[in-house]
Amino acid sequence: MSERSDRTEETTRPRAEGDRVDHATDTFVTHRNLLFTVAYEMLGSAADAEDVLQETWMRWVDVDPEIVREPRAYLVRIATRQALGRLRSLRRRRETYVGPWLPEPLLTAPDVAEDVELAEGVSMAMLLVLETLTPTERAVFVLREVFDLDYDEIAEAVGKNRVTVRQIAHRARNHVAARRPRAAVSPAENRVALLAFQQAVETGNLQSLLDLLAPDVVFLSDGGGVVPAALSPIVGFDPVAELLTVGLGRIAGSASAQSAQVNGHPALIIRTGEAMDGVLTVRTEDGLITGLYFVRNPEKLSRVGQETTLRR
Template sequence: MNDGDHATDPATEAFVAHRNLLFTVAYEMLGSAADAEDVLQETWLRWVRVDLAQVRDRRAYLVRITTRQSLNRLRTMKRRKEAYVGPWLPEPLLTAPDVAEDVELAESVSMALLLVLETLSPTERAVFVLREVFDVGYDEIAAAVDKSPAAVRQIAHRARRHVAARRPRRTVSPSETRAALESFRRALESGDLQALLDVLAPEAVLLSDGGGIKQAALRPVSGAGKVARFMIGGLGRNRLPITVGPTVVNGGPALVVHLDGGLDGVLAVRVEDARITGLYYVRNPEKLSRAEAETPLTLR
């Protein structure tokens, strides 16, 4: 099909117009850009077989297809995660400044919230994402997840309560997070253990994702002392030159780490009361393809 055909094809126009939204829906449900792209491909294959004359709201219909395909993918991912080596972290996305400026969007794709969503069942996650993030009506969600509207309301209530009990106590400003990260960056580059301890909360927890490909802790590392020693000595810091720079992933300030000139990983954090309480270090190279080129995200 040539470009002229694309320009006059209503199915293609609708899909392209809503592609960023559909990707964001799939990513928030899956936490994986690679799987979200696969879902979009599956959504397209089903969309082109739809009789558009029967579709009242193309955006809603596309979201419904994407949700169903994401649910199918979530169930297969569950088996993959059970066999995953060490902690599984969401795939970090380099995001544009406008994502960070949209507080609602930035919160919805934050590492901290995506990890909370991992504790929901597939259906609970779909209902929560569609209702709380994208403000989809209960009737439309019911059609997407094959439940009654009454059942969807109950699931939404249960999911909201579950997430509220596990999400960060309060949202800090990006500037507060950047300040904590800058202190952390300087300490990490210099290998200053005390400076790391000063910026870490005593109860800090580090999750590192190497996917069995790169060195990472197989279990969460708990406590400021253990986290600091792991970050300074456990990643080859004493053998290879390290450079750490600021970046923005999943709508929030983060750090990109290079060892010996090569991309080693992306570090996102959770900050409370000016100190780092949660660290999410993605080293699995299969999850770093979106760390250096911006991924467009939208709630609309």
């Protein structure tokens, strides 16, 4: 080969490699919000979802584009496999978590609430239900019910055959149906409940809030062993009413509650002075509060400062 040919090959190869990386980057960025949403729904943790994205990128950039027919499906497959591996290790860590574990709250844009299926999928109540599934069941349920992937795509993502995936999807669907709220989430009812909570925080008047508590209401607070929080679920009207009366009585007048959209639903950001104390979300059924979820762990509050984009 001539010296001129050698120079041509040397200059062409880096340029081709650079073009491939640029194309891979553009494709990844196009689907990044979707991949984050998949990982977050599987893990309930934004920090771990971001790690999954990094791992997905490192594998994607080495993929030969000639073998990829559907980049979106291929990327979802990589992200799902990475999330599955991480979810199995997270399960072991959560067994030693101090007190109830709650998902990491995300400040979301109004368009998430407009997508009913997406909003339900990332709600605190649903993410807690998904925690009761096995890792593979969770992956199959999320990919099928929220993202509407076909069974062949899901089979490739989780490393199972189509028949097995259909069986897993059926089992997971029944499991979730038995544990999810009986009625569809009502944003209007949630806002009424949160307004009563806001008034209790800012004025110390709890009566409107107590009037909305269901007999079987459940209160979960997540301090992660870092800040004070109930170390087990508080269940029933009387115990929850007593907890709220004592707790809100201590901070009434010195704390504030700001309305926000968290995980696609109305929520409150509670502050004492300038410091963020926690994020409160609720579940309502038939006009009554059946679930109160209060995330206080400071390590889980970083995503409440700016909106996170979620996509299907």
